[in-house]
Amino acid sequence: MWGRTLTKGKLFERGIIDNPICVLCNAAAETACHLFVSCPFVQLVWDALIGHLDRATTVLQPAEPRSILSAWPDINTRGIGEDIWRVLPYSVLWVLWTARNEIVFCQGTFDLRGIIKRIKCMIWAWLDINSQRRNLKKDHQVTELLQGWELVIRDQW
Numbered sequence: 001m002w003g004r005t006l007t008k009g010k011l012f013e014r015g016i017i018d019n020p021i022c023v024l025c026n027a028a029a030e031t032a033c034h035l036f037v038s039c040p041f042v043q044l045v046w047d048a049l050i051g052h053l054d055r056a057t058t059v060l061q062p063a064e065p066r067s068i069l070s071a072w073p074d075i076n077t078r079g080i081g082e083d084i085w086r087v088l089p090y091s092v093l094w095v096l097w098t099a100r101n102e103i104v105f106c107q108g109t110f111d112l113r114g115i116i117k118r119i120k121c122m123i124w125a126w127l128d129i130n131s132q133r134r135n136l137k138k139d140h141q142v143t144e145l146l147q148g149w150e151l152v153i154r155d156q157w
Contacts, residue, residue, distance in 0.1 A: 036065040120145040
């Protein structure tokens with residue numbers, strides 16, 4: 001993925017398209033850093049998911065997707081919140097990429113609430129991959145993620 005994500009900026013550099021501008025904000029070249037971290041629309045997504053945490057501003061400091069994933073901090077919580085936190089950045093990147101592709105190839109639109117819901121549902125589905133995480137889900141429902149996100153993702157002991 002690193003250096004191979006076919007953003008509009010990369011396609012423009014290769015002479016495949018004539019417009020490198022981000023389809024979300026229409027204000028900057030679409031690079032991986034812009035698409036996944038610095039685009040104002042993407043920042044709304046990150047803020048909706050981690051903005052309630054005291055250290056939210058430091059989590060995205062690397063401003064480069066690969067660095068964010070490799071430096072993703074632990075969170076001071078236990079149970080399902082800890083597991084959700086671990087897969088959160090991967091789900092965000094995947095859903096942002098698929099949402100961007102829907103806009104580019106299917107004339108979709110940016111729907112913040114829909115993207116946030118897709119991220120949370122993706123996380124919920126991904127918890128089934130690991131049997132230990134699946135056991136954690138027995139005592140919870142997806143509505144906890146959809147309606148009580150801040151109660152599940154807390155940074156305290």
